[in-house]
Amino acid sequence: MAVRGADVVAKNIIRFGGNFTKHVNKVMKEVSVIMDNQVTKNMTLEDHTMKELKALGHPYAAKHGSKGMQIHDPYWQVHKRSGELVRSKERGTIDANITFGALRAGAFVKLDENKAEHAKYIIFGTSKMIPRPLLMGSVNQIKNKAFKVIKNNLRDLTMRFVAR
Amino acid sequence: MIPEEKVFEKLRKVLIADSIIDGYVERRVYLDHPSTIKEPKYPAISFSLIQSSADVSVITQASMEIQIDVWLDNNKHTNEDLLTIQRRVRALLHRQSLSDTSIDNLIVQQILEALVGPVMYEQDTNLLHLPIRYSVVAI
Numbered sequence: 001m002a003v004r005g006a007d008v009v010a011k012n013i014i015r016f017g018g019n020f021t022k023h024v025n026k027v028m029k030e031v032s033v034i035m036d037n038q039v040t041k042n043m044t045l046e047d048h049t050m051k052e053l054k055a056l057g058h059p060y061a062a063k064h065g066s067k068g069m070q071i072h073d074p075y076w077q078v079h080k081r082s083g084e085l086v087r088s089k090e091r092g093t094i095d096a097n098i099t100f101g102a103l104r105a106g107a108f109v110k111l112d113e114n115k116a117e118h119a120k121y122i123i124f125g126t127s128k129m130i131p132r133p134l135l136m137g138s139v140n141q142i143k144n145k146a147f148k149v150i151k152n153n154l155r156d157l158t159m160r161f162v163a164r
Numbered sequence: 165m166i167p168e169e170k171v172f173e174k175l176r177k178v179l180i181a182d183s184i185i186d187g188y189v190e191r192r193v194y195l196d197h198p199s200t201i202k203e204p205k206y207p208a209i210s211f212s213l214i215q216s217s218a219d220v221s222v223i224t225q226a227s228m229e230i231q232i233d234v235w236l237d238n239n240k241h242t243n244e245d246l247l248t249i250q251r252r253v254r255a256l257l258h259r260q261s262l263s264d265t266s267i268d269n270l271i272v273q274q275i276l277e278a279l280v281g282p283v284m285y286e287q288d289t290n291l292l293h294l295p296i297r298y299s300v301v302a303i
Contacts, residue, residue, distance in 0.1 A: 062197040062199035063199045065200065066196065066197060066200075120281070120282050120284060121284065123281075124231070124282070124295040125233070125295070126286055126293070127204075127286060127289050127291055127293070128199050129199075130212070131212060131231055133214050133229070136215075136229070137215070140215075
């Protein structure tokens with residue numbers, strides 16, 4: 001996520017003094033919590049047991065089409081099993097820095113494949129299973145909410161929001 | 165045809181015309197996930213639509229995220245081959261002009277390589293797999 005606008009950045013730095021970047025980091029932390037909550041919600045479904053999913057004919061199998069059987073909306077949501085995937089989730093921020101008049105700061109949620117090796121197979125799919133863009137989809141769901149938080153807290157800055 | 169179908173047709177047309185891609189997968193560039201194809205053969209490239217949304221003001225325009233999967237036989241190829249194909253696909257598609265009047269007046273306004281996923285290995289099929297995501301805006 002990048003926040004641009006040299007003049008307003010300079011104006012805010014003067015207004016906030018040394019606390020300006022601290023304030024940006026605080027806002028980014030708030031955004032990371034919003035993202036984390038949404039990702040958690042989307043990866044902990046408990047409405048079907050493994051037995052039920054098997055009886056349904058493995059709804060995430062790609063043979064059912066590019067979105068599987070779509071037993072949920074959105075189709076890419078993930079059921080909670082052992083809890084390993086949730087435990088592999090990490091959130092954080094990239095500290096604000098100002099280079100050539102542009103302010104850059106970031107918030108992220110990621111899955112650590114050292115803790116859950118199967119995470120990459122869920123996100124990108126296999127030759128038999130559809131890809132499920134859990135992280136990107138979750139960020140898209142909360143994009144407007146996060147944008148509002150940033151705008152309310154860092155008003156007067158021009159903003160560019162990039163979800164990856 | 166809807167923009168997503170037109171884009172997939174165009175991407176296939178571009179990829180199968182390239183000698184380097186052809187050297188790896190011949191004409192096996194599937195318009196859908198290989199598991200939807202009866203007896204898919206590998207090596208191959210396939211397309212999946214990850215998400216798509218129509219533009220409110222231009223109803224025929226769609227912004228989409230697609231996944232291009234490269235599938236290679238682990239006995240015959242290496243991770244380096246996957247990356248060679250990824251670089252070739254990038255050279256052919258990323259920021260290229262891909263409009264094509266012969267495919268229902270397709271206009272590709274933007275195509276960008278968004279993400280190169282991890283190299284993966286599937287033990288049961290002995291396949292190497294590299295997913296690549298592209299963001300596309302097309303009419």
